[in-house]
Amino acid sequence: QQPVQSPQAxxxxxxxxxxxxxxxxxxxxxxxxxxxxHGEAPVFLMILLKGGEQKGHEKISASFNEKKQQSxxxxxxxxxxxxxxxxxxxxxxxxxYKLTFGKGTLLTVNP
Amino acid sequence: xAVVSQHPSWVICKSGTSVKIECRSLDFQATTMFWYxxxxxxxxxLMATSNEGSKATYEQGVEKDxxxxxxxxxxxxxxxxxxxxxxxxxxxxCSARGQQGARLGETQYFGPGTRLxxx
Numbered sequence: 001q002q003p004v005q006s007p008q009a010x011x012x013x014x015x016x017x018x019x020x021x022x023x024x025x026x027x028x029x030x031x032x033x034x035x036x037x038h039g040e041a042p043v044f045l046m047i048l049l050k051g052g053e054q055k056g057h058e059k060i061s062a063s064f065n066e067k068k069q070q071s072x073x074x075x076x077x078x079x080x081x082x083x084x085x086x087x088x089x090x091x092x093x094x095x096x097y098k099l100t101f102g103k104g105t106l107l108t109v110n111p
Numbered sequence: 112x113a114v115v116s117q118h119p120s121w122v123i124c125k126s127g128t129s130v131k132i133e134c135r136s137l138d139f140q141a142t143t144m145f146w147y148x149x150x151x152x153x154x155x156x157l158m159a160t161s162n163e164g165s166k167a168t169y170e171q172g173v174e175k176d177x178x179x180x181x182x183x184x185x186x187x188x189x190x191x192x193x194x195x196x197x198x199x200x201x202x203x204x205c206s207a208r209g210q211q212g213a214r215l216g217e218t219q220y221f222g223p224g225t226r227l228x229x230x
Contacts, residue, residue, distance in 0.1 A: 002154075030217060041117075041204050041224040042155065047217055087154065089219075097143070097208075099219055101154045 001026055003090045005102035012078050012109045020073040020105045022088030029093035031064050031071040036104075037084040045086075046073070050093060075107070083109045113139050115207045117222030124195055125230055132190045132225045134205030141207035144188035145219065146180060149202045161188055195229045202226050 003024045010018050030049045034042035048064035061074045085106050089099040114137040124130050143162050147155040161167040161182035169175045179191040192199055204224040
C-alpha cells in the first residue's frame, strides 16, 4: 500500500528549513528516503530501520516513529542543491521485501 | 557507495519493435533487482522483482509476456519490452539490492534510468 507524503510541494528560500512527512497504514519494517532531480534517477538519502538504526546522508536527518508508522525528513539550512522531488519508500514488516514509494514532495529552494 | 549502471540511457524505436535495457551492479553483488516505470510527474511504480537464477515476480497489471526480465547473474538483469507501442513510452529505472544482512543489504540503489520513446 502506497505511503502518504505531505506536503505535496514546498518552496523555500536558501537557508530555511523544511520537514517532509511520510505515513503508512501498515506496520513498517523500514523507511527509505530518496531525492530525484528532474530527468534523473532517484538518489538514496537515508534508510531508517525498525529498531532505530539509521544510515544515510550527513546533512539530512530523519526520524521514524514505529508506533505511529510515520517518518519525517528534516532539511536544515537548505541549499539550492536540495531542490528536487523527495520520495519516501516503505517496506512493510512481516512480508516479502517490496519498496513502495509515495507520490513525492516537490521541494524548490530559491536564492 | 554502490553503483548501478543502466544502458542505454535513452532509446527511440518504432512501434512493434523490441527494446532491451541492461542493468548492472558495478561494485556489489545484487541478489535482487527491481524494475520500475515512471511517467512524467508521477511516482515510481514497481513493475517486477527478479532474483538471480529464478523467474521474475511481476506486479499486478504488468504483462509478463510483454516485459521480459532476465536476471542472469548477480550483477546483470535485463528488461526487454516486446512489441513496443507508444503507450509504453516512459522512464524505466532499475534498482539493485545487495545480500540481506550485508552492509548494503537493506538499501536499494538506482540506476540512471532509460528513457524510452516509441513512435
